[in-house]
Every structure is written in C-alpha cells, then in structure tokens.
Amino acid sequence: MRLVLPNPGLDDRIPSFEDLKRMDKEEGGDRPKWDNKAQYILTCVGFCVGIGNVWRFPYLCQSHGGGAFLIPYLILLVLEGMPLLLLEFAIGQRLRKGSVGVWRAINPYLTGIGIASMLVSLLIGLYYNTLIAWIMWYLFNSFQSPLPWSQCPLNDNGTGFVPECQRSSTTDYYFYRVTLNSSTSIVESGGIHWPIVVCLLAAWTVICICYIRGISTSGKAVYVTAILPYIVLAIFLIRGLTLKGAFTGIKHLFTPDVNELANPTTWLNAGAQVFYAFSLAWGGLISFSSYNPIHNNCMKDAMILTGVTGFTSVYAATVTYTIVGFRATERYDNCISNNILTLLNAFDLPEDSITTSNYEAAFTYYNSSNPDTVLGLDIKPCDMQKLLSEGVEGTGLAFIVFTEAITKMPGSPVWSVLFFIMLFCLGVSSLFGNIEGVVVPLKDLKLLPQKWPQEALTGLTCFIAFIISLLFAQHSGLYWVTLFDNFAGSVPLLTIGLFEMIAVAYIYGMDRFNEDVEFMIGYKPSFFWQASLRFTSPLIVVVILAFYLVTLGQEEFTYLVWDPESEKFPALASVPYPSWINAAIFLLAGVPSLVMPGYALCRLVYVSCKNRIQGNN
Amino acid sequence: MLRFSLSELLQLLKNFCFSFSGKMLEKILILLCLTSAAAGQLCKPDASDGYKVRLSIKTALGDQAYLWDEKEMFLFRSTMAYAMRGQLNQQFDVSNIIVCEETARVSFWFVVTSPLNTSNLVDKKSVEEAVRKHRNRINSAFLLTDETLEFEGIPRTLEAPFTPDTPPWLIVFGVVMGAVVAGIIVFIGFSVVQKKRKKNKKTPEDEDSEEEESRGKTMENGAANEGVYNMSFTDEERFTRI
Numbered sequence: 001m002r003l004v005l006p007n008p009g010l011d012d013r014i015p016s017f018e019d020l021k022r023m024d025k026e027e028g029g030d031r032p033k034w035d036n037k038a039q040y041i042l043t044c045v046g047f048c049v050g051i052g053n054v055w056r057f058p059y060l061c062q063s064h065g066g067g068a069f070l071i072p073y074l075i076l077l078v079l080e081g082m083p084l085l086l087l088e089f090a091i092g093q094r095l096r097k098g099s100v101g102v103w104r105a106i107n108p109y110l111t112g113i114g115i116a117s118m119l120v121s122l123l124i125g126l127y128y129n130t131l132i133a134w135i136m137w138y139l140f141n142s143f144q145s146p147l148p149w150s151q152c153p154l155n156d157n158g159t160g161f162v163p164e165c166q167r168s169s170t171t172d173y174y175f176y177r178v179t180l181n182s183s184t185s186i187v188e189s190g191g192i193h194w195p196i197v198v199c200l201l202a203a204w205t206v207i208c209i210c211y212i213r214g215i216s217t218s219g220k221a222v223y224v225t226a227i228l229p230y231i232v233l234a235i236f237l238i239r240g241l242t243l244k245g246a247f248t249g250i251k252h253l254f255t256p257d258v259n260e261l262a263n264p265t266t267w268l269n270a271g272a273q274v275f276y277a278f279s280l281a282w283g284g285l286i287s288f289s290s291y292n293p294i295h296n297n298c299m300k301d302a303m304i305l306t307g308v309t310g311f312t313s314v315y316a317a318t319v320t321y322t323i324v325g326f327r328a329t330e331r332y333d334n335c336i337s338n339n340i341l342t343l344l345n346a347f348d349l350p351e352d353s354i355t356t357s358n359y360e361a362a363f364t365y366y367n368s369s370n371p372d373t374v375l376g377l378d379i380k381p382c383d384m385q386k387l388l389s390e391g392v393e394g395t396g397l398a399f400i401v402f403t404e405a406i407t408k409m410p411g412s413p414v415w416s417v418l419f420f421i422m423l424f425c426l427g428v429s430s431l432f433g434n435i436e437g438v439v440v441p442l443k444d445l446k447l448l449p450q451k452w453p454q455e456a457l458t459g460l461t462c463f464i465a466f467i468i469s470l471l472f473a474q475h476s477g478l479y480w481v482t483l484f485d486n487f488a489g490s491v492p493l494l495t496i497g498l499f500e501m502i503a504v505a506y507i508y509g510m511d512r513f514n515e516d517v518e519f520m521i522g523y524k525p526s527f528f529w530q531a532s533l534r535f536t537s538p539l540i541v542v543v544i545l546a547f548y549l550v551t552l553g554q555e556e557f558t559y560l561v562w563d564p565e566s567e568k569f570p571a572l573a574s575v576p577y578p579s580w581i582n583a584a585i586f587l588l589a590g591v592p593s594l595v596m597p598g599y600a601l602c603r604l605v606y607v608s609c610k611n612r613i614q615g616n617n
Numbered sequence: 618m619l620r621f622s623l624s625e626l627l628q629l630l631k632n633f634c635f636s637f638s639g640k641m642l643e644k645i646l647i648l649l650c651l652t653s654a655a656a657g658q659l660c661k662p663d664a665s666d667g668y669k670v671r672l673s674i675k676t677a678l679g680d681q682a683y684l685w686d687e688k689e690m691f692l693f694r695s696t697m698a699y700a701m702r703g704q705l706n707q708q709f710d711v712s713n714i715i716v717c718e719e720t721a722r723v724s725f726w727f728v729v730t731s732p733l734n735t736s737n738l739v740d741k742k743s744v745e746e747a748v749r750k751h752r753n754r755i756n757s758a759f760l761l762t763d764e765t766l767e768f769e770g771i772p773r774t775l776e777a778p779f780t781p782d783t784p785p786w787l788i789v790f791g792v793v794m795g796a797v798v799a800g801i802i803v804f805i806g807f808s809v810v811q812k813k814r815k816k817n818k819k820t821p822e823d824e825d826s827e828e829e830e831s832r833g834k835t836m837e838n839g840a841a842n843e844g845v846y847n848m849s850f851t852d853e854e855r856f857t858r859i
Contacts, residue, residue, distance in 0.1 A: 140786035140793075151778040159772040202790060205797045212804050341673075348720035351675040455805055 004509040013105045014095055017519055023096075024294045031096065032215050032291050039219040040296075043288055044305055046226035046429025047279050049312045051131065051398075054426065057277070058317035058324075059393035060269055062253045065260025072261065072270035074310060080540045081274045082306045083532035084497060086525070087504055088280065089298035092289030094516045098440035099283030102290075106508045112599030113499050114441055117283035119592040120492045121437035124282070126465060127484035128434065129207065130472040131395070132427040133199035135420050137179055138399065140199075142416035149174035150407040168570030171404045176478075176562040179399075183475040184563040186483070187578055190475030197473045200466060207428065208462040211435050214454050215291060218432045225429040230312075232422035233319050239415070240322030249325015252388045253317060264547075271544045276489065277309055281496035284433030287440050297521045299529075320397070327405035328387035335382035339363070342377050395478075398423060435461065479559060487585050491552075492592040494545040499596055501538045510534060557581065659738060660717040660728045666738040668748075669769040671724040677765035685723045689759075690716060696758050697727065697747075701739065704747035707732050745771050 015023070034040040061069045095102045100114030141148050152165035152173060160166065165173035176182050183190040210221040240246050260266050279285065289298065333356075340354045343366060354362045367374045391401050406415045439461050442448050448457055472480050504513060510533065514524045560572035567573075660667060670693075675682045683689070694714040701709040709732055719725040729739040748755065748771050756766055763773040 137786070140789040143789050144781070144785040146779075148778075154775055154777050158774060158777070160775070198790065202794055202797075205794065205801070209797050209800045209804070212801065213808075217804075344722055345671065345724075348722040348724055350721040351673060351723070453808060455808060459801075 003506060004511070005507050007107055007507055007509070010106070010508075010512075013108075020094075020096075020294045020519075033293075034215065034291055035219060037296070039215075039222065040288065040292060041301065041304065042222045042226040043215070043219060043429075043432065044285065044301070045308050046222050046426075047284055047288070047433035048277060048305060048309050048430075049226075049229070049426065050277075050279070050430035051423060051426050052273075052277060053309075053313050053316045054320060054423065055394055055397040057273060057313045058253065058320045059397070060273055061317050062321070062389060062392070064263070064266040064269060065257035066252070067254040067256035068258050068260050069266060069270065070314070072267045073274065073313070076267070076271045076274045076540065077306055077310050079532060080271060080537050081278045081280070081309075082302055083529055083537045084275075084280050084501070085278060085285070085302040085305055086299055086529060087501065087533060088285040089289045089302055090513065090517055090520065091504060091508075092286035093292050093294065093296060093298050093520060096290045096294075098287045098290065098444050099437060100441040100444040102286055103503065104444075106503060109600040109603055110499075110503050110507065110596075111603075112596035113496060113503065114283065115445070115599060116492065116496050116499075116592045116595045117281060118438055118441035118445075119595065120488065120496065121282045121284065121434050122465070123484060123488040123588060123592070125431060125434040125438060126469045127472065127481045127488070128427065128431060129203050129465070130196075130200065130469055130477065130481055132424060132431065133196060133203040133472075134179065134395070134399065135423045135427060136202050137195060137199045138403070139417065139420035139424060142413055142420060145413050147403075147407055147412050147416055148178070149403050150412070164564045167564075169400075169404065171400045171407075172570060174403075175395075175399045180478050181475050182478050182562045184561055184565070185575060186476050186479035186559070186561075186581070188476060192470065192473050193475055193477070194473075196477065197470065200469055200473060204462045204466040204469075207431055207435060208458055210428065211432060211439075211458050212455050214439075214458075215288070215436070218436075222429055222432065225425040225432075228425045229422045232418050233316060235418060236415075236422075237315075237319045237322065239409070240319055240326065243322065243326040243409070245326045245329025246322035247325065248329055248384070249321040249323070249388065250318060252325065252385075253321040268544055268547045271540055272490070272494075272548075275494065275497065275541070275544070277313065278305075279430065279433055281493045281500060282433060283437035283441065287436045288433065295520055295522075299517070299521055299525065320402075323402060323405045324388065324392055324397075327401055327408070328384060330405075330408055331387050332382050332384050335380070339379050339382065342379055343374075346373060346377055438465075479561065482559060483581070483584065484588060488588040488592075491545070491548055491589045494541055494548065495593040496596070498538060498541045498545065501533060501541070505534045505538070659730065659736070660715040660726055662718050662726055664726065664728055664738075666741045666744070667726050667728040668741075668744060668771065669724060669726050671722065671767040671769065672759070672761065673765040673767075674723060674759075674761070677761050690719075692758060694727075696755050697729065700747040700751040700755060701729055701744070703751055704743060705739070749774060 034043075057073075061073075091102055095105050097105060098114075099117045100111060103110040103112075103114040149171045152161035152170050154160070155162050162173070164177060168176075180196070181190070181193045209217070211218045275281075289296075292298070336356055336359055340356070340359055343349070343354055343362065344351065347366065347370075363374075363379075391397065402419060403416070406412050406419065409415050435458070439457055442461070443450070443457065448460070471477070474480070504510075510530060513533075514530070518524045557577040558574045559577060561575050563569065563573045563575075662669075672685065674685060691711065694711045694716065697714045698709040698711055701707075701713070709729070713730045713732055713735070714727055715730060716725050716727045729744050731737045731739050748768055752763065752774070756762055759766055
C-alpha cells in the first residue's frame with residue numbers, strides 16, 4: 001500500500017539515522033534520560049493505570065454481562081490499544097521530541113495535534129487533580145477513630161440526627177454536605193468551600209514537588225506511586241476475601257451473560273474504556289518515550305504495557321467487588337432484620353418466631369391474613385441485585401460505597417488510610433504524564449521563556465492550574481467536575497487519536513514508520529501491526545467517535561444533582577442543564593478538536609500571505 | 618388466647634357477687650371488683666398517660682438472654698418506681714406502677730398512679746422526664762440498650778459525636794504541607810547553589826559557546842541546570858523552521 005500524502009521537507013525536520021547513531025554513541029545532550037528501564041516502564045504503568053481502573057472498569061464489567069465483558073475488552077485492548085501504544089512509543093523514540101515537536105516535525109501543518117493534546121491534558125489535569133484533592137481530604141480525615149463518616153451529627157435539640165443525614169446515609173451526607181457542601185445546581189455557585197481549597201493547594205504542591213525537575217524527580221517518585229497500589233490491592237484482596245459476602249460480589253461481577261455480547265453498546269463502551277485507560281492522545285506517552293535510548297524495544301514495551309493494564313483492570317475489579325459484595329450483604333441483612341423487627345412489633349410476636357430463614361414464608365402469611373396492617377407498615381423489599389449494582393461507579397464507589405464498607409470492618413482507620421493512599425498514588429502517577437503533556441508543549445511552543453529552569457516552569461504551571469481549578473472549589477464544584485469528565489475527556493481524545501493515526505500512517509508514511517522501527521529494534525513490525533495501524537484501529541476509533549456524537553446529539557442534556565428538597569431524595573435528581581452550558585461544552589470538547597484543522601488553516605493563510613508579499617517584492 | 622372484655626368480667630363478677638346473699642360480702646366484693654376494674658381501666662392500650670414498652674432481649678443478649686417472667690416484671694415495676702421517686706420526690710411504690718397488655722413479644726403498657734391518690738395517674742410529661750433522666754440506670758438493670766428497651770414515644774437522648782478540639786485532618790495536612798514546602802525550598806536552594814558554583818568555575822570562552830548552545834536548543838526539554846554540558850554536541854539537530 002503506497003497511499004501517502006506528499007510531505008516535502010520531512011527529512012530536513014527530523015534527525016536522520018546517522019544523527020541518531022551519533023547521539024546514541026555520545027550519550028550527549030541536555031535531553032533528560034531515564035535512569036533505567038524500570039523507571040520508564042513504571043512511569044508508563046503508573047500513567048496508564050489510574051483511578052479509572054478501580055472505579056470505571058468494574059462498573060462496566062458488572063453492567064455489561066460480567067465475565068462476558070472481558071471478551072470485547074481484551075479483544076479491543078489488543079486491536080485498538082496496543083497498536084496505538086506502539087505508534088506513540090515509536091514516534092516519540094524516533095523523533096525525540098515532545099508531542100508538539102513530534103507533530104511539527106512530521107509536518108508543520110500538523111502542529112495543531114500537539115496543541116490539542118496539550119489543551120486536553122490541561123483540561124483533564126484540572127479536574128483530575130480535583131478528584132485527587134477530594135481523595136486527600138478523605139485521607140487526612142482517616143487518621144481518627146471513629147471515622148467521621150460513620151456518624152451523623154445531631155440536630156439542634158439532640159433528640160435525633162440532622163434530617164438530611166437521617167434520610168440518606170452517613171457517607172452520603174459526609175460526601176455531599178461536609179466535604180463538598182454541594183449546592184442544588186450548577187448555576188448556584190454558592191461561594192468557595194475552603195476545605196476543598198486547602199486540599200487543592202496540597203494536591204498541586206505535591207504534584208509540583210514530584211515533577212519539580214521533570215522526570216528526574218518524577219522518575220524517582222514513581223517507584224512508590226506505581227508499586228504501592230499493587231501492594232495495597234493485594235492487602236485488600238486478602239482482607240476482602242475473608243469478609244462475608246465477598247464471593248457474592250465476585251460472582252455478580254464475573255457471571256457471564258453472553259447475550260450482552262450482541263449488544264453494540266457493550267463493544268462501544270469496551271472500546272472507549274480501552275482508549276481512555278491507555279491515556280492515549282494526551283501527549284505524555286510520546287514525551288516519555290522520547291527520553292528513551294534509541295534502540296529501546298518499543299514494541300515489547302507496548303505489549304508489556306497492554307498486558308499489565310489488562311491484568312490490573314481485572315485484578316482491581318476483583319478486589320473492588322469483594323468489598324462491594326460485603327457491603328451489599330451487610331445492607332441486605334440489615335434490611336431483612338429491620339423488616340423482621342417491623343413484623344414482630346406490629347403483630348406482637350415473640351422474638352424468635354421469625355428468622356431470616358422463614359421470613360419470606362411469614363411475610364406471605366401475614367400479608368394474606370392481614371393485608372391492611374402489612375400495607376400500613378410500609379415494608380421495603382430487600383433486593384440483593386439492586387444493592388450490588390447501585391452507586392458502584394465513579395466517585396460514588398470510592399467515597400460512598402467503599403467508605404461505608406470500611407466503617408464496618410474492624411480497624412477502620414487503617415483500611416481507610418490504605419485505601420485512600422492507594423487511590424492517591426494511582427491518581428498522582430497518572431498526573432505525572434498529564435503535567436508532562438502540558439509543560440513540554442508549552443516549552444516547545446515557546447510560550448514560556450527558554451532560559452527559565454525546569455523548577456520555574458513546573459511551579460508556574462502548577463500555580464496557574466491551581467488558580468483555575470478553584471472553579472471546582474465552589475459549592476457547585478461537583479457538577480463542574482462531572483461536566484469536565486463527560487466532555488473534556490471523551491470526544492477530543494478520540495478525535496486526536498484518530499488524527500494521530502492518520503498522520504502517521506498516511507502523512508508520515510507507513511513505509512517510513514516500518515523502517516524507523518526496524519532501525520530501532522532490528523525488525524519491521526509484522527503484518528498485524530501494519531494492518532491495525534492503517535485500518536483496524538482507525539476504523540474502531542471512527543465508529544466509537546460516531547457513536548458518541550450520535551448519543552450526544554440524541555440525549556437530553558441533564559445531570560444529576562444532590563437536592564434534599566427533591567422527591568427522589570436520597571437518590572440524585574435529574575435536572576436539565578442551563579442553556580449557557582452549550583458554550584462551556586464547546587470550550588471543553590469543541591476547541592481542542594477544532595484546533596487541529598484550525599491551526600492548519602491559519603498556517604495556510606499565513607504562509608500564502610507571506611509568499612504573496614515575498615512574491616510582490 | 619381467650620380475652621374477656623372488662624365489662625363482661627364485671628358482669629360475671631357481679632353475678633358471682635349477687636349469687637351470695639350476704640350484703641356485707643356483696644359490698645366488699647363489689648368494692649374489690651370495682652377497684653380492680655378501675656385499675657384495669659386506668660391501664661389500657663393507648664392510654665393518654667401510659668407508655669408502651671418493648672423489650673428485645675434475644676436481639677441484645679443472644680445466647681445469654683434471660684427469660685422474661687414475673688420476676689423480671691417485678692424488677693421493671695420497681696425500677697420505674699425508683700425513677701419516679703427520683704423525679705417527683707414522692708414515695709412511689711411498686712404498686713403504683715400498673716402494667717397491662719403483656720404480649721409474647723415482650724411488650725406491655727404501663728401507667729403510673731400517684732401515691733397520694735391511687736385513682737389519679739401521673740401525667741405523661743413527668744413519666745417521660747423520669748425515664749429520660751434515669752434511662753441509663755433502667756437500661757443497665759436489664760442489660761439492655763436504648764434500642765432494645767424501647768419506650769414508644771420517648772425519644773432517645775443521643776450522644777453527640779466526639780469532636781476533638783483540633784480537627785485531626787488539619788494536623789495531617791500541616792505535616793504533609795510542611796514536608797512538601799520544605800522539599801521545594803531544598804530543591805530550589807540546591808539548584809541556585811549549583812548554578813552559582815558553576816558560574817564561578819566557568820571561563821569566559823566557555824560562557825560564549827554555552828550561550829550559543831542554549832539559544833539553539835529551542836526544542837530541548839532540559840533539567841538545564843544540572844549535569845555537565847556536553848560540549849561536543851556542536852552539530853545541532855536540524856530543527857523545524859516555522
């Protein structure tokens with residue numbers, strides 16, 4: 001296949017093989033280098049394995065047919081994720097620049113891809129660090145017994161609990177009221193909630209110090225942040241398996257429902273999850289690979305990373321669901337006990353007459369003999385399946401479900417500290433890649449003075465990002481985070497990924513890419529890689545992107561709010577977005593996506609103007 | 618269970634009483650019947666000055682649960698009398714606590730009569746206050762808690778959650794921030810010191826060529842203050858011309 005778009009001057013812009021050989025021999029330059037291969041692999045693993053592995057993948061797994069979901073996930077991991085990984089690794093290692101530099105070297109008109117990556121990394125980094133700020137808040141508050149989210153505060157006359165807490169639950173109240181103090185809509189900003197400001201400050205300063213000298217400091221930090229989560233997951237696995245109800249959770253997670261494979265949403269969600277899990281199109285992976293020695297085997301790295309990510313997803317899902325199963329069983333047992341008590345009290349029966357084993361029979365008996373009384377008792381049915389699948393995604397999983405389960409384990413503060421340290425490490429290691437994807441392009445675009453040391457660059461970026469992220473410290477911050485999560489982190493990434501593949505396969509040229517890989521690792525990529533990069537992966541990304549846009553266009557713009565006044569309380573109420581949200585969505589999703597053709601267009605106009613002026617002269 | 622309504626019982630008793638001819642006997646018996654009937658009428662479900670009590674002994678104590686019998690009931694009545702004495706400072710006695718409507722659940726109603734006039738009931742408010750004041754003692758007499766020894770209608774006095782003076786999270790936050798800020802200062806100070814040291818060592822010649830290098834290195838991502846500059850890297854990479 002020789003389909004390559006004309007690309008004059010490419011050889012002038014990129015280092016030739018001789019240059020690379022010389023650079024490699026001299027080991028020269030001020031370009032940072034990895035201390036050893038382990039640092040590089042751990043950084044990439046930390047980048048790819050993030051909080052989403054704990055709170056997004058298990059939810060997708062259990063809602064799309066359990067064990068059957070692993071089939072589309074693993075297939076797409078190999079067909080979509082792995083080739084894109086190889087692409088980013090190889091192109092970074094070969095061209096030895098950050099994301100803006102790489103695309104500028106391939107073709108100056110493609111610089112927009114790098115700029116888009118930088119914008120997306122910035123937007124995602126802002127809200128991601130807010131999540132880390134919340135995690136830090138919970139972490140700081142875990143050093144006390146009893147844990148603050150295990151009790152409700154009392155109301156004014158001391159006879160009962162605050163009604164908002166009484167009607168929902170202690171963990172709900174602690175998250176929505178104490179931590180966030182959330183208002184009832186995105187419109188009501190309600191001022192700044194200062195505990196969140198304090199935690200945001202902590203989060204940004206920690207990132208600042210870890211990345212203060214670039215990868216020479218973050219490379220050391222990843223030894224902790226990338227390995228600790230695995231250790232903590234192992235501890236939780238052992239603890240989780242010994243809890244009552246753990247196997248119920250695991251069974252619920254992995255019971256395959258093969259019918260779900262026929263549902264296209266399953267495949268699309270699997271594809272999207274693979275794409276986001278690998279942190280592709282953020283620009284960080286390209287940057288990290290550019291610090292590698294020239295003959296590093298990037299193909300093996302891509303395969304190792306794919307394997308590790310897949311394994312971690314399943315591992316984290318198992319651990320999560322032992323705990324979820326435990327909590328669901330606790331709640332179910334409580335529900336049954338309460339119902340039994342209600343029946344005993346209503347009919348004045350001796351205590352042991354109804355037990356969990358004969359509850360169903362007793363209930364039907366009394367319902368048939370005294371239906372009016374039983375109706376008046378307002379007995380809620382206890383549904384195990386509902387308990388296993390409610391609130392188990394996103395922030396709800398970590399801050400509500402898990403925290404509740406932890407309060408029921410003996411030695412709660414220890415488990416709480418461990419859990420939130422794990423989440424913190426998972427988040428921070430992803431943020432290293434994020435901030436790499438922001439700081440390096442800023443330097444490459446000459447937006448920041450070149451003479452400045454790395455410390456100043458990192459410090460300034462972190463400071464500005466902290467100021468902007470105060471947006472999320474408002475009382476409506478939760479809704480802004482959800483907005484960013486839904487729009488900044490979905491469509492733009494897919495678009496950038498698509499453009500990346502087209503640029504490399506058809507503008508840089510697949511043949512040239514093959515030669516590069518052969519130069520670097522000694523052999524050309526096999527037919528599988530070539531076919532994926534040219535056809536399969538772009539096709540999959542196009543299909544997912546089309547699906548996303550269609551769904552976006554079809555569904556109403558609503559979001560979930562915490563409103564104690566609503567009828568559905570304590571469930572979140574669904575409220576339509578205000579009309580100005582379209583502008584915000586355009587800024588978040590539209591601008592990064594449109595920067596790519598926009599920059600090319602601007603450059604075209606500028607160059608043709610310049611030529612015309614020069615031609616006139 | 619067979620239950621006679623009080624009126625039927627009265628009727629039965631009256632018939633029994635009248636079947637004996639002695640007028641005195643009649644009178645005494647009627648008096649007795651009336652008092653017991655009156656007492657029975659004082660204590661009834663949903664009495665305006667009565668409370669329903671519910672015990673969940675098996676839930677609270679499991680294997681160690683004791684059987685609820687008339688001894689325990691006597692203990693309850695005497696505990697309530699104790700509480701009333703503490704509240705109203707009058708000489709309440711076990712007989713002032715009247716219990717009725719016992720069920721197998723172990724629940725019953727009780728009313729408190731005034732020691733000064735046994736046909737008057739002590740009002741609901743005083744009983745409630747007495748119970749609330751002495752709740753702990755009443756609970757511990759039965760090895761139960763507020764949830765397992767329920768007085769329907771008397772809310773529990775809840776303990777406020779323990780709030781320490783300095784929030785613990787502030788302490789942890791202070792430690793973390795202190796460490797991080799100290800680290801940042803150390804790093805910056807270190808690099809400033811290194812830069813100064815390098816400047817003192819450099820000769821003017823090196824300085825010129827180094828400036829040329831740094832101007833050309835527009836694309837490098839550098840920890841530019843660290844390490845030794847590799848001066849042999851003179852043939853610069855060809856960079857993109859914009």
